[in-house]
Amino acid sequence: MSIYEQGLAPTEVNHVPLTPLSFIERTASVYPDYPAVIHGDIRRTWRETYRRCRSLASALAGRGIGKGDTVAVMLPNIPAMLEAHFGVPMIGAVLNTLNVRLDADAIAYMLEHGEARALIVDREFHAVIGDALARLDTPPLVIDVDDPEYGEGEPVSDLDYEAFLAEGDPAFGWHWPDDEWNAISLNYTSGTTGDPKGVVYHHRGAYLNSLGNQATWSMGLHPVYLWTLPMFHCNGWCYPWTITAQAGVHVCLRRVDPQRILTLIRQHQVSHLCGAPVVLNALINMPDEAKAAIDHPVNAMTAGAAPPAKVIGAVEEMGISVTHVYGLTEVYGPVTVCAWHGHWDELPLEERAAIKSRQGVRYPTLEGVMVADPETLEPVPRDGETIGEIFMRGNTVMKGYLKNEKATRESFQGGWFHTGDLAVWHPDGYVDIKDRIKDIIISGGENISTIEVENVLYRHGDVMEAAVVARPDDKWGETPCAFISLKAGRDGLSEQDVIGFCREHLAGFKVPKTVVFGELPKTSTGKIQKYVLRDRARAL
Amino acid sequence: MSIYEQGLAPTEVNHVPLTPLSFIERTASVYPDYPAVIHGDIRRTWRETYRRCRSLASALAGRGIGKGDTVAVMLPNIPAMLEAHFGVPMIGAVLNTLNVRLDADAIAYMLEHGEARALIVDREFHAVIGDALARLDTPPLVIDVDDPEYGEGEPVSDLDYEAFLAEGDPAFGWHWPDDEWNAISLNYTSGTTGDPKGVVYHHRGAYLNSLGNQATWSMGLHPVYLWTLPMFHCNGWCYPWTITAQAGVHVCLRRVDPQRILTLIRQHQVSHLCGAPVVLNALINMPDEAKAAIDHPVNAMTAGAAPPAKVIGAVEEMGISVTHVYGLTEVYGPVTVCAWHGHWDELPLEERAAIKSRQGVRYPTLEGVMVADPETLEPVPRDGETIGEIFMRGNTVMKGYLKNEKATRESFQGGWFHTGDLAVWHPDGYVDIKDRIKDIIISGGENISTIEVENVLYRHGDVMEAAVVARPDDKWGETPCAFISLKAGRDGLSEQDVIGFCREHLAGFKVPKTVVFGELPKTSTGKIQKYVLRDRARAL
Missing domain, CATH: 3.40.50.980 (Rossmann fold)
Known part of the structure; x- marks a missing residue:
């Protein structure tokens, strides 16, 4: 036994379970009279x-x-x-x-x-x-x-x-808590197939991801945080705890309403907010007078589906600085970030936005991320082209699924958490999601990233929102089918216009063979429900 | 057994030992071409x-x-x-x-x-x-x-x-590391009496204090950090790891030389530095032309002895923003901070500096601090007057003393780490050190805080540095004895001048009975060696 292991076991003096509960005790003790909560007149x-x-x-x-x-x-x-x-x-x-x-x-x-x-x-x-x-x-x-x-x-x-x-x-x-491994929360996944699974978080992970959020965003003391992201979603990405640790202000919000968001941002000088790209999309589609409300620095963290480059660019033009993160319910919300390099600021907006739409690198509080073969777990080459699955390991991976050892075991197989997201790994180590495993389209034996096709659609000036799914096809197996909602007053766009526009920017086999116009179905967190669209595409 | 403990044990996927080594892997991977080290021409x-x-x-x-x-x-x-x-x-x-x-x-x-x-x-x-x-x-x-x-x-x-x-x-x-409890470093205390004790740090504590430094200082990415604090001292307060986690620049420095410090601050646009008050003191005593070098925001974290209010004030006038922290070798460096309240900015400089000289409140990464009776561990009232010992517990308390179970046990007695520092607890929960247990002067049965007397001495315009220790006295038991070094060209000050000045600002029993002029002996980290002065006072 090493001399460093003799008489040096943990005691109650030097080993205390990590818990985000310690944050509120500290903040209430150090800053008792600082504002904590704003809600209507409260x-x-x-x-x-x-x-x-x-x-x-x-x-x-x-x-x-x-x-x-x-x-x-x-x-x-x-x-x-x-x-x-x-x-x-x-x-x-x-x-x-x-x-x-x-x-x-x-x-x-x-x-x-x-x-x-x-x-x-x-x-x-x-x-x-x-x-x-x-x-x-x-x-x-x-x-x-x-x-x-x-x-x-x-x-x-x-x-x-x-x-x-x-x-x-x-x-x-x-x-x-008597043990930092004790459960702190239970979050059911949306479960588009089968019963929802109950993701269990523990005190250790919640504490660490809270610090990780702060460090990643370089968040100072006393942020004014607007609750555009539902707290029921991955415990609001751990921000109930992060903002409390930073002695910030929680500005409550019952529902996502872009006019109300802009009003609250101005009224309370909101410094930070999080949300799915659909929230940002709603803001950029507000009239210019309303958008002018933002006259101070605002930071937005966004995840969910990869935000189209166009959305990121437009939001930054509004004066909102966007940090793009990525995560899943199983990892306490965001655990990777498109960490920014100063010299990228000099690139044209479009290029900058394209770089920013990547999912990036691990948080300092997640110990490992890799893109690898879904079966062998062999890392793919960092060539920006080979598609693999994203795998994670670290202290902000869930405790497991409640009362579902089989699902826990399967998702942890091979010593890594299987995200089910497909990505390429760029030479600079940044992960770039191409699709959910279940979303990718295989047409004539070729993989088509639905995200790549959607990014092109978003570049069309008339398109408000776009989603691409597989449509079964006798000859090709599957072909891309685009669902599009148009901006107000832009209803002149035809299927042929869309296909022609895509042909200019995409290889032929990636161009949608079908285009459907209309409102898109969404989940409560603003994600477009592709399984609903897949059903529609199948029924066409 | 609760449902949350069934089939949810830690695995290699979701429980990875915390270690600050993960920071360099991440930073080198995300920011490979960013500057890491500046040293002379290197x-x-x-x-x-x-x-x-x-x-x-x-x-x-x-x-x-x-x-x-x-x-x-x-x-x-x-x-x-x-x-x-x-x-x-x-x-x-x-x-x-x-x-x-x-x-x-x-x-x-x-x-x-x-x-x-x-x-x-x-x-x-x-x-x-x-x-x-x-x-x-x-x-x-x-x-x-x-x-x-x-x-x-x-x-x-x-x-x-x-x-x-x-x-x-x-x-x-x-x-x-296969266990976050594994030792990462060994730091010997200066040990003014008896053999030095070997303080053992572990990976978990080093990781957490690194994050705690960043969160406490709200340090953004890419700080430019000047190494004015010796890395041999508590592993440079964990800043070798913190700055690396933040992908900052380590600006090396072989020795503390105020002119060189000012040159490097200007040349490399240094954003952060740490040091004992003596370092700050050296800077404020530089000629005005040299001080004018600081024309960008600089943040200094200082600890060691409580910096006299006067020093804090003068440094801030130079444009350096001072954060006052407190810690010991046994707790990985700083673990409390004088957390600032915005409205204090409106106070006059002197009052502001007095508030800032307090040791403050716990870091978010230290779980407990209290001021309590050294024997019973009963917390003292938060009245700003009752003196007690500072006790700590949490994840950044050392693993223990190497090969010295007796000393470890004694210092952890009662479930708290005994700091040996005496302080009062203010109504706002801020700790304010009055003295080391061994420094405090007991004169006629009354406690005299040597720090309080020193703070008064520092307010005299001719005083460069001051230290007060006990001198044995037949009648009173002990009386305060002041050792003073004077600013260049200010050698007209007499013992009676000093005593008269103190009489204006202190209760009679606290006024030094003896004043000795000359250079003060210091440790390698710039702390004044009071034990040397005590010997001198005893020999007077």
Whole structure:
């Protein structure tokens, strides 16, 4: 045994479980009078917010809820949602944030599978939650949130959230986790096929990704953060914890409305926001007078589908600095970033945007990323051409899928997490997604990246949004089928115009053979639902 | 067992040992052509620096050195010192940075106690190392660094550092630690009484304190960092790792010379530096023309003794923004910070500086700090008056003292690390050091904070540096004795002048009874050696 292993075991003095809960204790202690939450007319300091979180923890404990119990929430980005991110894990319980767009079947499945002991619900979801609860044999304790910014709807239960907080002790001595590997939250994947899978996060990973967000974005103290990204989505990419660590302001937002976003940005001098490209797309399509509201530095982090180069360029022209990240529910949200090089600033906007649309390199808090053969896990050459699957390993990879050892094992096979995303690896080490494994089109034996085709479509001035999927074809196996929504007043575009435009910018076999115009179906987080479009393409 | 503990154990996919070595791999991969090191005429990129670190690791491995072996270095802040912070732990070995001011006895003790297998030495220390090695039965492998910026002196051995690197493979596949609790470095405390104690750091703590430095300082990407703080001191407060994580530039510096510091700040647009207050003091005492060199934002982090309010004020007037931190060798360098509140900016300079001289609150990466009774560990009231000892716990507290279980146990007694520093706790939760336990003066049963008296002395326009210690006294037990060095050309000040000045600003019992003029003895890190002064006071 080395001399460094003798009498030097961990003790309670030098080994304390990592947890993002430590952030709120510190921020409330150091900056008690700084603003923490803005929501409509509500203004709360860090002292108040910390007291409310402890009241929530204490009240839950008073109802017999504790370590390893699940507390579900069905809430928009309102103060109660933020409070749940601290109050629930403060007693060792696990926060299950439900996607507010889900139907009663899915909600009932999650409440049952996750074994929720309590459920905190905003009145907006009165109907769907009523239906979901009716399907359960042993419904959880239900707490009704009557948000003044909603101000309508019927109570979901007779237990009011504010009354429930009043049951608790605002000076409650919360429980530091006894192990950083303890679960902190449960996030169900959208699950387009089969039952949703419950992704379990732990305190260690949540702490580290929170620091990773801050370091990656070089975020200073006291950011003003606008909640354009749903907190139910990967725990808002861990930003409930990051912004709290930085003693920032959480500016709440019940729904994504571009005019309201611009108003809040101006009113509160918002410094940071996150969102799917569709949020940015909505902003750039606002009238110029509205866009002029942004007269101070604003930083946007975007992920989800790769934002088309055109969108990134237009957003930057508005004065919003875009950081492009990439991640999945299974890795706590973003874990790679298109880390910027100063000399790229001198490139023309179009080129710059194309570089920025790459998914980039690992966060400092994720230990490994590679692009490799999906079967052999052999890394692909860094040639910017060979397509492989993105694999990850590190401390911000999930604990696993709840009650689903088979799925956990499969997704961790070979010592790496299988993302299911296909990409090329550029010579500079930057990852560049070409498609989801299930989205890629194989036409006459050739791979077609739907993202590449979409990027071309977005360059057409009349196109608002575009999505390309495979359409079955007797001769070629599959051919590209484009679904397009047009900008207001630009309805003169024909299928032949689109095909002609693509022919100028793409190899012939990549050009869509079919073009369909109309609104595109989207998930609650603003992702275009390609499986719906695939069904439509199949039925054409 | 909770559902969250079933089938969800850590695996190699989702639990990877934390290590600051991951930073250099990432930075060299993402920013290979960015500058990493500036030293005299030497300019090296991150690609080159990473290759040199791997060469060092590989060459050490080639000599049979590996996991748990100690590699000592006796180096100023030169590139080889930075390389050792990565190359040594890359093979699981432990870096022991020797204080370059130590004498042969102390060096021999450390090499023997730490069981060093190799020693990397700059020629400047040829003589003392020769003496130290002569005392050893089994001397380590000695590697001679011939730094062009020194350019003189005799070789310490016939194994040249550059030739040694050439033995190694610059593409060496280094070893990720198998456990984040593994030792990464060994730092001997200065040990004014008894043998020096070997403080052991681990990979987990070094990683976390590196991130904590960045978050606390809100440090952006690509800082230009000037090495005014010795890297041998608490591994340069973990900044070899922090600056690397941020893909910054390490501007090396063999010795603290205020003119050279100002030249380098201007020449390389230095953005950050750290140092004891004596470094800042040296800068403010430079002629105005020299100080005018600073025409861009510079951030200084200072600790060690509490910097007198006057020094902080004068430095800020130069345009250097000061962040005041506090720590000890046992906690990886700084772990508390005087976190700033925006509205304090409106206070007069003197008041602002007084607030800033407090040691403040915990880093986000240290889990606990308290001021408590040294015996009972009962927290003192937060009244800004009751003196107690500072205690700490968290992930950046050392692994323990090497081969000294008794000292480890004593310093961790009661579940907290005993700092030996006395402080008050202000109502706002900020810690304010009054003295080292061994420095405080007890006069007629009253405690006198030597720091309080020194702060008054520094407000006198003729005083360059001041230190106050206890002088034995038959009537009072002890009385304050002031040692003062005067600014150039200000030698008219008398003992009575000083006493009279103090009487205006201090309670009578706190006023020095004795005043001694002359240069003050200092440690290699610029701390005034109070034990030397105590001996002198005793002999008066």
